[in-house]
Amino acid sequence: xxxxxxxxxxxxxxxxxxxxxxxxxxxxxxxxxxxxxxxxxxxxxxxxxxxxxxxxxxxxxxxxxxxxxxxxxxxxxxxxxxxxxxxxxxxxxxxxxxxxxxxxxxxxxxxxxxxxxxxxxxxxxxxxxxxxxxxxxxxxxxxxxxxxxxxxxxxxxxxxxxxxxxxxxxxxxxxxxxxxxxxxxxxxxxxxxxxxxxxxxxxxxxxxxxxxxxxxxxxxxxxxxxxxxxxxxxxxxxxxxxxxxxxxxxxxxxxxxxxxxxxxxxxxxxxxxxxx
Amino acid sequence: xxxxxxxxxxxxxxxxxxxxxxxxxxxxxxxxxxxxxxxxxxxxxxxxxxxxxxxxxxxxxxxxxxxxxxxxxxxxxxxxxxxxxxxxxxxxxxxxxxxxxxxxxxxxxxxxxxxxxxxxxxxxxxxxxxxxxxxxxxxxxxxxxxxxxxxxxxxxxxxxxxxxxx
Numbered sequence: 176x177x178x179x180x181x182x183x184x185x186x187x188x189x190x191x192x193x194x195x196x197x198x199x200x201x202x203x204x205x206x207x208x209x210x211x212x213x214x215x216x217x218x219x220x221x222x223x224x225x226x227x228x229x230x231x232x233x234x235x236x237x238x239x240x241x242x243x244x245x246x247x248x249x250x251x252x253x254x255x256x257x258x259x260x261x262x263x264x265x266x267x268x269x270x271x272x273x274x275x276x277x278x279x280x281x282x283x284x285x286x287x288x289x290x291x292x293x294x295x296x297x298x299x300x301x302x303x304x305x306x307x308x309x310x311x312x313x314x315x316x317x318x319x320x321x322x323x324x325x326x327x328x329x330x331x332x333x334x335x336x337x338x339x340x341x342x343x344x345x346x347x348x349x350x351x352x353x354x355x356x357x358x359x360x361x362x363x364x365x366x367x368x369x370x371x372x373x374x375x376x377x378x379x380x381x382x383x384x385x386x387x388x389x390x391x392x393x394x395x396x397x398x399x400x401x402x403x404x405x406x407x408x409x410x411x412x413x414x415x416x417x418x419x420x421x422x423x424x425x426x427x428x429x430x431x432x433x434x435x436x437x438x439x440x441x442x443x444x445x446x447x448x449x450x451x
Numbered sequence: 452x453x454x455x456x457x458x459x460x461x462x463x464x465x466x467x468x469x470x471x472x473x474x475x476x477x478x479x480x481x482x483x484x485x486x487x488x489x490x491x492x493x494x495x496x497x498x499x500x501x502x503x504x505x506x507x508x509x510x511x512x513x514x515x516x517x518x519x520x521x522x523x524x525x526x527x528x529x530x531x532x533x534x535x536x537x538x539x540x541x542x543x544x545x546x547x548x549x550x551x552x553x554x555x556x557x558x559x560x561x562x563x564x565x566x567x568x569x570x571x572x573x574x575x576x577x578x579x580x581x582x583x584x585x586x587x588x589x590x591x592x593x594x595x596x597x598x599x600x601x602x603x604x605x606x607x608x609x610x611x612x613x614x615x616x617x
Contacts, residue, residue: 187499187500188499188500188503188533191500191501192530195503195506195507195529196530198507198525199523201522202511202514202522202525203520203522203523203568205521210521214514214515214516214518222467222470222512222515224467225470228467
């Protein structure tokens, strides 16, 4: 026994190497679950400071990239705003020259969606802005892509929005290309339809449908949807126009409540009935 | 004992850096084996047998990130340090070219042995030429610089162990 220990001592390097070699090979032959267990034990304890460091490092890198991208977008947006301001000034001059009496100015208030649906009104959402932000009944609500609906009821810090897919909401709209007008309402299944479109009207698949501004709730030019199908009946006076909503009706996260103001008057001029 | 705690702490930091920050060069996927360089320096300060155990410990830590090839880093790093021990016993690594060549041989040995444990055996030659050879060259180049600095600072002992004992 003593001679064996002496032998090990004299050949410590070889002994250590053989020990390590055997350990390594045995470890490589263990079941995958065991190896995963060893790995996760290491990751959760010893490596934790470095994983936090690594995560922070990558987050910092991503934030920097995101920041640069947003700066670039901001500059582009500013350029567009300047161009639009110039167009607005030109518009004002022309309106003045043509002696148009009314001019509408639009601005929005951002609100988060804090609830979806109420027992009484399944086609509605609840937002985080209420009368404290100046919200009143019947103001139109949009997201980045288009019309979401309109304000149905207002509380101090929240408001219920009637979605455009609610069968009781109707929006005056028109084809952005041919200017053909109609009434947009729910077609069920998250789709919309445009009614009262004459059979000889020029409406094609892919056409953009925008609000027409008639009725006083939705200002002119808000995106409503895209024509997905046009059905011409054998008989009758009107064609069937199916529309896919532009807005993300089923998964809204943030929405904008639209205020419109006739220049020279107070805000919240959206006085209308139940429907547009 | 304190000395060993310091070694453990240094090795821990080097492994952490290797895994988290010193990730493969973007686009090329070549990496510098900082752990191997750390073990080379460590082996000049500890006994040969002990250095192999340190290599096994570092290998086990690296293996936790390569679950399918677990055990590969243990064997690869230990073998590399065993080879270093054999070279170090007989050569004076103060010569820069010899030092760089030694690091290159160690890096190649380390990677070749690890590949034997890797589940991607079908692309062995491709992986070796595309990733392992350039990474070993890069490790040798950076290692040479680091080790020369370490010699200047007195951290790395490039001469055979007998010279220090004499």
